[in-house]
Amino acid sequence: MATLPILPIPNLTIPQNLFVLSNTKLTHLHENARNQLLEGLKADGMQSDFHLSN
Amino acid sequence: MAPYYRSVTAVSSFLPQDQGLLETMEKSNADELKRLDERLADAEKTEGESEISDALKARANYLTRIGDKVGDSIFLLPVFIIKPQERSLEAQKLALEKTPGLGSRIDIALTLVRIGLFFSDTEIVTTNISKAEKYIYPPFN
Numbered sequence: 001m002a003t004l005p006i007l008p009i010p011n012l013t014i015p016q017n018l019f020v021l022s023n024t025k026l027t028h029l030h031e032n033a034r035n036q037l038l039e040g041l042k043a044d045g046m047q048s049d050f051h052l053s054n
Numbered sequence: 055m056a057p058y059y060r061s062v063t064a065v066s067s068f069l070p071q072d073q074g075l076l077e078t079m080e081k082s083n084a085d086e087l088k089r090l091d092e093r094l095a096d097a098e099k100t101e102g103e104s105e106i107s108d109a110l111k112a113r114a115n116y117l118t119r120i121g122d123k124v125g126d127s128i129f130l131l132p133v134f135i136i137k138p139q140e141r142s143l144e145a146q147k148l149a150l151e152k153t154p155g156l157g158s159r160i161d162i163a164l165t166l167v168r169i170g171l172f173f174s175d176t177e178i179v180t181t182n183i184s185k186a187e188k189y190i191y192p193p194f195n
Contacts, residue, residue, distance in 0.1 A: 009165065
């Protein structure tokens with residue numbers, strides 16, 4: 001029996017990256033977190049064909 | 055994620071707001087929501103219970119995915135606390151109410167848990183973990 005994929009919604013890497021950006025002790029990770037945050041927001045924000053639940 | 059992007063960029067300097075990107079996201083989100091609303095309206099007119107349930111789930115999942123609607127945002131160090139998003143929560147609860155299958159109900163309850171985790175809202179997390187547990191291990195009569 002095939003296992004159904006778990007819907008990756010909402011994308012939990014977004015608040016994780018936000019947490020990294022808010023932490024001043026993690027400044028060495030900020031650039032990467034900022035890029036990943038933006039990419040995650042774009043990926044979920046501009047997908048017009050929402051096929052996962054269809 | 056236009057609503058979430060707008061909220062994050064409004065309350066912090068972590069991410070500068072790109073007006074062009076925000077407008078593109080808003081248009082994309084509005085177009086897709088319009089399509090999903092039309093699909094739901096069609097299902098309610100001509101289709102059966104399971105098609106209506108599918109349309110409700112599709113709409114709820116899209117609202118969840120885009121972080122709509124983010125309420126008032128509060129910025130507290132060291133983390134953001136963004137108040138829960140009524141539209142996606144309400145849409146998921148409606149889908150839960152109208153969905154007949156146990157497996158689908160468990161999926162929706164776990165999606166509600168993820169919404170709680172996403173917005174750091176422990177009340178949503180604990181309430182829906184209990185709900186999912188009741189679906190998985192129903193009480194004996």
